[in-house]
Amino acid sequence: MTNDHPAPQSSRRRYLALAGWLALCFAAASLGALFMPGEWHANLKKPAWNPPGWLFGPVWSALYTMMAVAAWLVWKRGGFAAQRRPLAIFLVQLTLNAAWTPLFFGLHWTGVAFAEIVLLWLAIAATIAAFRPVSRAAAWLLVPYLAWVSFASVLNFTLWRLNP
Amino acid sequence: MTNDHPAPQSSRRRYLALAGWLALCFAAASLGALFMPGEWHANLKKPAWNPPGWLFGPVWSALYTMMAVAAWLVWKRGGFAAQRRPLAIFLVQLTLNAAWTPLFFGLHWTGVAFAEIVLLWLAIAATIAAFRPVSRAAAWLLVPYLAWVSFASVLNFTLWRLNP
Numbered sequence: 001m002t003n004d005h006p007a008p009q010s011s012r013r014r015y016l017a018l019a020g021w022l023a024l025c026f027a028a029a030s031l032g033a034l035f036m037p038g039e040w041h042a043n044l045k046k047p048a049w050n051p052p053g054w055l056f057g058p059v060w061s062a063l064y065t066m067m068a069v070a071a072w073l074v075w076k077r078g079g080f081a082a083q084r085r086p087l088a089i090f091l092v093q094l095t096l097n098a099a100w101t102p103l104f105f106g107l108h109w110t111g112v113a114f115a116e117i118v119l120l121w122l123a124i125a126a127t128i129a130a131f132r133p134v135s136r137a138a139a140w141l142l143v144p145y146l147a148w149v150s151f152a153s154v155l156n157f158t159l160w161r162l163n164p
Numbered sequence: 165m166t167n168d169h170p171a172p173q174s175s176r177r178r179y180l181a182l183a184g185w186l187a188l189c190f191a192a193a194s195l196g197a198l199f200m201p202g203e204w205h206a207n208l209k210k211p212a213w214n215p216p217g218w219l220f221g222p223v224w225s226a227l228y229t230m231m232a233v234a235a236w237l238v239w240k241r242g243g244f245a246a247q248r249r250p251l252a253i254f255l256v257q258l259t260l261n262a263a264w265t266p267l268f269f270g271l272h273w274t275g276v277a278f279a280e281i282v283l284l285w286l287a288i289a290a291t292i293a294a295f296r297p298v299s300r301a302a303a304w305l306l307v308p309y310l311a312w313v314s315f316a317s318v319l320n321f322t323l324w325r326l327n328p
Contacts (some may be wrong), residue, residue, distance in 0.1 A: 028190035031255055095263035095266070106255065
């Protein structure tokens, strides 16, 4: 068997794994969908540069998809046995990502949510650093995510300070 | 229409929601399944009262199922609109639960994992307190979970101190 023609089962297993990573990332995403921005969010004082509400859905869908593909590219290099550390850092950032919506939109703890999104930013940066030696493509796939979370952190901070 | 015979659609929606809560809780559970305790865990110094490995799977499966039913019982009382706060606290505890395995079995950060499981313990206690006025059954369904996490915290602490 040559490298160009991998075994069908191995290829099937690989695409099942991609489906698994997508399912995991969109499970985190679903926490965002559970708390629809309602009256509380509508009544917050917002900065002039606050993006329109319709933008967040498509942006996050794209980011979660890229996140899943990035994790899968790293996982492909030997699975959890070989990539335990980078995948663990990835999963820690995913749990921090999932926790933000219940803190901000669920509990309205804008200050705690800001502290938490700073941790998330650090965890994404650590994930990029851990992915880079394994797959440069995987590391690059997370750069738009880090950029968006940088912006989201500034927005979270501003909403916290404007609405004490 | 009487109360004894709810509309079929409403009943279907209710059971779909139960499926959703189960999916969300078992997505958190899947992070536990990704990191199979391997050589590192086998070589840890363990206390005499460390439970056998086969016990953890069935115990956690039962606890995640009870967790999902508890959240569903609260959700049934008016959904996210009416139960925003207790469900948000529940989801925060679920993200803390999901984060523990990558920290402990993924990164081998036994000290950080201990700090994190203490936060989880507090979040479960807060969830029980928030569920109790809405559904006493939901609160009771989380008591075995709190008991197990109490035990798991002591075990985590002991493994951390025995293996510096």
